[in-house]
Amino acid sequence: MIKLDKVSKKFATGTLALSEVSLLVDKGEFIFLVGPTGSGKTTLFRLLIRDTLPSEGSIFINEFDVVKLSKGKLSSFRKKIGVVFQDLKLLADRTIFENVVLPLEVSGENAKKVSQRVEEILRQVGLLEHKDKFPIQLSGGELQRTAIARALILSPEILLADEPTGNLDAATSWEIVKILSDINKMGTTVIMATHNVDIVKSMNKRVVHLDKGRVIKEEKGHHEEKKHEEKHEEKHEEKEKKHEEHVEQKDQEGQEKDEKSQKEEKKE
Ligand SMILES: Nc1ncnc2c1ncn2[C@@H]1O[C@H](COP(=O)(O)OP(=O)(O)O)[C@@H](O)[C@H]1O
Ligand SMILES: [Mg+2]
Secondary structure, eight states: OEEEEEEEEEOTTSOEEEEEEEEEEOTTOEEEEEOOTTSSHHHHHHHHTTSSOOSEEEEEETTEESTTOOHHHHHHHHTTEEEEOTTOOOOTTSOHHHHHHHHHHTTTOOHHHHHHHHHHHHHHTTOGGGTTSOGGGSOHHHHHHHHHHHHHTTOOSEEEEESTTTTOOHHHHHHHHHHHHHHHHTTOEEEEEEOOHHHHHHHTOEEEEEETTEEEEEEOOHHHHHHHHHHHHHHHHHHHHHHHHHHHHHHHHHHHHHHHHHHHHHHO
């Protein structure tokens, strides 16, 4: 779970990038973070990975108090969150395989396991055949998928994707969103920052609107609403059942009482 409470971020330049943002994200949710350029989307992501600290407010991610995180806990904390950066941050002089393997190499696993894991994740994003190519040899969509693969290599609980469809055509954008959606269905919490109105509308997920550093609106996706309705119905059914049971029990109690009093009457 992610919990932000009245988080503000004022940069040294004086810019107030975020202002009293409160947000609760459940495990397994898929959320769109939307808002015009400069509204604070990237800053919010930077705060979530503790790339920068808030000026005010608290941030909790699972058991981690992100603001007070000790240096010793930083690396285990960062493993929980995968990030697809707005500018991808791929290394031009490394192959796709080498770019994706980077976070694993530092974790010191054996070579065969590492290579298997990279191939598994490259297959998942449809890039296995490109593994020995360099970034310059790939299309925009393929580069985006490379960055997604690298973000997922340590099996994080949370995936942050910063405008992953920003420079892509509609068809390729949908491919990327499909990949993120599949990842989410397997249990990873996904937060995607985007401007893409078509995608946001069609996906029916929860949408958090940022403007000038403030959350100005939140919309619940239809899926969530449905779930809510279902829960409501369930509760209603449960109540009815309980009521019936209660009535039955009362009837029985009543009968027993009647029998008792009849017996007592007889005695008298
Ligand atoms: N490192 C920084 N130093 C100073 N100002 C920054 C810095 N990063 C972002 N900003 C400012 O904070 C605001 C929010 O930026 P950002 O989070 O990048 O927005 P978005 O990702 O929604 O486009 C903008 O006004 C931006 O210029
Ligand atoms: Mg941004």
